[in-house]
Amino acid sequence: MTTIYDWRSLPFREIWIVDTEFYPGSGLANGGVAGDPVTPLCLVALEMRSGRLVRLWQDQLGPFPPYRLDNDALIVGYMLAAEFGCHIARGWGEPARALDAYLEFRHYVNDGSVRSSEREKGFFSITGALRYFLEDEIDIARKHDMRERIIQGPPFCTQERQDILDYCEDDVRALARLLPHIVPTIRSLPHAVFRAKVQWTIAQQERRGVPLDGPLLPRLRRQWQSIRLDLVTELDRPFGIYEVVDGRAHWRKHRFADYVHRHRMSWPTYEDGTLDETD
Numbered sequence: 001m002t003t004i005y006d007w008r009s010l011p012f013r014e015i016w017i018v019d020t021e022f023y024p025g026s027g028l029a030n031g032g033v034a035g036d037p038v039t040p041l042c043l044v045a046l047e048m049r050s051g052r053l054v055r056l057w058q059d060q061l062g063p064f065p066p067y068r069l070d071n072d073a074l075i076v077g078y079m080l081a082a083e084f085g086c087h088i089a090r091g092w093g094e095p096a097r098a099l100d101a102y103l104e105f106r107h108y109v110n111d112g113s114v115r116s117s118e119r120e121k122g123f124f125s126i127t128g129a130l131r132y133f134l135e136d137e138i139d140i141a142r143k144h145d146m147r148e149r150i151i152q153g154p155p156f157c158t159q160e161r162q163d164i165l166d167y168c169e170d171d172v173r174a175l176a177r178l179l180p181h182i183v184p185t186i187r188s189l190p191h192a193v194f195r196a197k198v199q200w201t202i203a204q205q206e207r208r209g210v211p212l213d214g215p216l217l218p219r220l221r222r223q224w225q226s227i228r229l230d231l232v233t234e235l236d237r238p239f240g241i242y243e244v245v246d247g248r249a250h251w252r253k254h255r256f257a258d259y260v261h262r263h264r265m266s267w268p269t270y271e272d273g274t275l276d277e278t279d
Contacts, residue, residue, distance in 0.1 A: 098199075
């Protein structure tokens, strides 16, 4: 395993930073819902060695991607399942070599010193990664507003088209600033490339959707409260913690406290003596 300390030493003729934007189905404003197969809206890609920049709107996305997919090109993204999802939607192939800066950042900071749940909000976002490496951050408010507009779907006016492409390019250039920090953290490039391949599998599964029994689903929804009640009643039988009121099961703190005291269990408490039910 050999660490590469300079991104320019990566063994690829071309290194493409890629970002895409998309909306679910026909867009939320047009009847689409979250979870629908994605519809690609635009793509921005920057080739790091030459500085070549590609900006393509929806009607400019052809049958092939604007960059190479062979072994001499490295495709770099942040949470590549999104970009790969657009590849699949357009019928484009899987890149032979890819690098997911999101996965590599998580791999780098996952030293066990801090639990993921204790990280500050947004720590694993591209903004959080830039902040970690003391780089200028992205405008979070603008990012939220642009994403909210994009998922509504068409139509987009001329100004919106320009703004969305600019926003997409901002993410690409942010990732270009992050890459020089990420590359030296990678202890094994083949392993990193393999980790990125997992994102292609995730994108395929997201495109297919969650496998379920369609005719059974509405029946489950209609009976869901009864199913929950039966499950709680059965599992709570040895303990007697829940109380059923109007067909719904409710957790009762005093019953739980009685159970703990009755069985002489050791249980963490707050300063006022009440039981700590965090776990």
